[in-house]
Amino acid sequence: MALFICAVLPCFLCVFLWCLCVSEIQCHDWGVWSKGSVRVYDGEVAYLYCPLFSHPTLYSYSQTQNSSLSLLWYRHPHTHELEQPINLKLHTLHKDREYLWIQPASAQDAGLYICMLRNISSCVKIGVELEVIQKDGECDRRAQPHLNLTIPFQSDQTLTCPNLNTLTLPNSTHSVSWYHFISHILGEFFSELESFHIFGLISRFTHSSFFTVVPDVGSKVPIVLNPASDQIYTVTLGEPTLSCRVLLPHLYEEKQYIWWTVDNKTLEQLADPRFSSPEAKLVSNDYGDERKERVLYVMDFSADDLQREFNCSARNSRGINTSRAVLKTEPYVPTLELGCGLGVTLALMLMMFVIYHVFWLELLLLYRSWFGSDERYTDDKQYDVYISYARNSEEEEFVLSTLRRVLETEFGYSVCIFDRDSLPGGTITDDTLRFVGQSRRLVVVVSPCSAVRGTQALLELQAGLTSMLHGGSLRVVLIQFKPVQRKSWVKELRRARLALTLVRWQGEKSAPLSSRFWKHQAYLDQESLTTLKDSV
Known part of the structure; x- marks a missing residue:
């Protein structure tokens, strides 16, 4: 904006505006002086002291008068966002040296008063809070104490009205009235100045002195x-x-x-x-x-x-x-070392528990791949797996194209499927029992059609359970191809379900070789009945 004005005004006006911009200074704010807050009664005189003169090494009023610094007063009534200059033309406001007098003070005069020292090159300000309260009787103790005394027992003490020299002016008249409130041995004296002439007006002040009476007996040695x-x-x-x-x-x-x-x-x-x-x-x-x-x-x-x-x-x-x-x-106890060691141990145990809980199947398969033995050299079985399933197109498609292919191609098992490996002319019951007896595992594909009485699937399940319960080495694995309602289960299937774990086929989710379906299949194929029940 200043550059725009300079473009259209004469040069000497530009220089003047530029000097005004440069001369604008920041005023250093000392905040609010908590020790200098003033509380007075409504209707009495309030005098505010500028805290900037509390440190004579920094500022003194006589030095300020001889310098270019000016003392200004502002008021922030808490109802406006900006502080407002004090209007000294009002008959209730008077400025005397470093003091601001309000005669008399009312509830409307309460607020934050700010005194400021400034010249063309520096500025500093600080605030003083003024609170105006209503007086409740002659011995209202809510006014702030102006003097604290400690008086020994049986001693003489002369009390003077606090700040009397500050409040009295030369050639002025005043009178002092005293009031006393006592509780046990804690006493409070109130001094009230009345008929005091200041600035041509009659003023009234109330100041309080608190004192404590203490015993003065004994040796008094620390x-x-x-x-x-x-x-x-x-x-x-x-x-x-x-x-x-x-x-x-x-x-x-x-x-x-x-x-x-x-x-x-x-x-x-x-x-x-x-x-x-x-x-x-x-x-x-x-x-x-x-x-x-x-x-x-x-x-x-x-x-x-x-x-x-x-x-x-x-x-x-x-x-x-x-x-x-x-x-x-103090005897040294390695608390930190013990605590750290215990914490690390618990953290490792928790981590191992989580790892085993999540990857127990992978860990068991890894262990067996390293330390397991090939069972083909320990028995005289001909087949690794015999697959029992209901003879319908959908289930037969799953067994031949998926289950058989993975077991033979990926796991390297020799698989027996009755419809493929049996010779014509034999008896179904005898051939079924013979094939089951020559197999190390019986994989039963469970579906609503596999548990129907009179079917070959039920015969295969009965043969497997009989061999297993009579001490045979046959291991039975249940694969749920489709959900079966519990009420429709036959007795043999209920007995097998109680003793064995059911691995569920979940369609496309179970199709990849890395899925948990095939990992469960590999684990259950190698697990005995007792170990299987305890582990899972």
Whole structure:
């Protein structure tokens, strides 16, 4: 857009527009200052302090006045997307140095107030939250505390109204009213300034002071609770941590100290980067008596460090107390190695179980191909397979063109088919029994037509079952060519179905030699009845 304007305007106007674009700066946002949030009662005066002046090393108001920086105030009422400039022409808003006064504050004044310091080259801003609440009685304790005090028993203490110097102006008049709320030994005092003249108006403030009354008895010497005199730290080589817990009795406005020493040297004197100890953390506070914990971190802890002396000390004006940490190494248990070994073992067992469950048939056939023996040299049988089937065109087509071809061509079996291998003039019953007796396996093709009484297929099935049950070496394999309703099964077929596994022909899905139909066929052809029942 600027380039388009430059194309049609004189050169000096282009330069002016270009300077305006370059002079546009980004304002550094410090976010919202949580410590500076203000909560006031409805109808009283609220004064907001610009947090940018909380760090005099960065900004001070006197330096700002002498520099080109300008202090601006904005407000974000949470009902608009953009912050709005403060209108200082309103009689309720006043700006005094780094403070913004709202006199009096109402619920509509609540929101986020943003103070900004900027000039032509820099800009920085930060927000302060203002909350306006309704006052519930004279001792409403919801206002934020302006002062926290700890007062010992049987001691004199003078309370002053917090921030009185900030709120009062030269040659102004004011009066202070005090209110007190007490619960057990925890007390809260409220100070209320009224008839206070500021900016020509009468203002009212309410500030609160919280105080705790604590006992002032005993020796007040710090007590090292941990490590105790008979306590032993069990550590592991690597990066152990030593904890020191101390009871610090209350002493009014007095700082107390906790520190670790190694070989009677403080960590500063030791100057060893392996040792570090952050500041003590407060664990509990019981009416001024504090329990604090300070931790000692040791990096690359070795067996030589067991011979060093580790002491925890605590001190105040009443005395000093020191306790030594006695260390011993924890017996090494190869938990990681054992866990990893157990995990790998379980994973291998699970993997082997899954592999066997999915590929058990392939594994058995592979084993037999390596370690099996040729049964043709161990018996006097003439045929490897005798095929029994119903004499109809569809089933006969399956037996002759598919089943016989694969068994003879691919498996290398010698196959006996009664209609092909029997000689004319013989007796069907005698020839059937003779052929079945000379075969090592009987493959029965099960279909609705094969289980009809009086058929040769049923005779062949009866001969095979009789030979098998009387201790013969004949193995019977059932192939379901077409589904047969259970209620139409003859007694011999029911008995065979209970003892033997039924391999189902599934048409085109079973036709490839790699299908599980032919793998089951190869497995069942080589399996005895007992093993077959247990495996499948």
